Amino acid sequence: MTQSTEQGKGTIWLTQEAYDKLKNELAELQGPVRAEIIERISAARDEGDLKENGGYHAAREEQGRLEGRILQLKDMLERAEVGETPEDDGTVAPGTKVTYKFVGDDDDEAETFLLAAREMEDSVEGLKVYSPQSPLGSAIIGAKVGDTVGYQAPNGRTLEVVILGAEPFTG
Incomplete structure (x- = not known):
């Protein structure tokens, strides 16, 4: 995998378990959940004046959120790379468990995380x-183990981290 593939609308690394969970959520949302919301909208329409019908407006808002989540899930599942563990060569890539510390911190302040889609949490x-x-x-x-990498934090500050470990996530 290349770095450019991973940025923006690139591949999303997921375990088989996470992929299956997202696929099941999509099926649930497209089936019973969508049908229930459509039924509520229809029932609210039958009540008459839609301008003052809070149930109708609430159901329409919920439908909008549902359709947004369905589109998000479809996109993620289309871009998913399932269960292919990256090489164990000390290079950071999606699907690796990364240990890092901020430049100037002691090694005992190191943190470890999985570099993958947030849906893996x-x-x-x-x-x-x-x-x-x-x-x-x-x-x-x-980046490789031992590299120092700078990045801009959301607050605008530039931070530097040292990569202490990068190993494939095995679940």
Whole structure:
């Protein structure tokens, strides 16, 4: 995988478990959940004046959120790379467990996270998940153990981290 593939609308790395969970959520939203909202909209329409019908407006808002989530899930599932563990060569890539510290911190202040889609968070108990599109995630893709990498934090400050470890996530 190249760094440019991972940025923006690139590939999303997921375990099979996370992929299946998202696929099941999509099926649930497209089936029973969508049908229930359509039924509520129809029932509210039958009540008459839609301008003052709070139930109708609430159901329409919920339908909008539902359709947005369905589009998001479809997009993620189309771009998903399922369960292919990256090489164990000490290079940071989606699907790696990364240990890093900020420049100037002691080694005992190091943190470890999984570089993958945020939707993986429920599948990796006790491990933070950072997206490859996050400021830190996008900055360190391609870095090797021992590299120092700078990136711009959301607050505008430039931070530097040292990569202490990068190993494939095995679930």
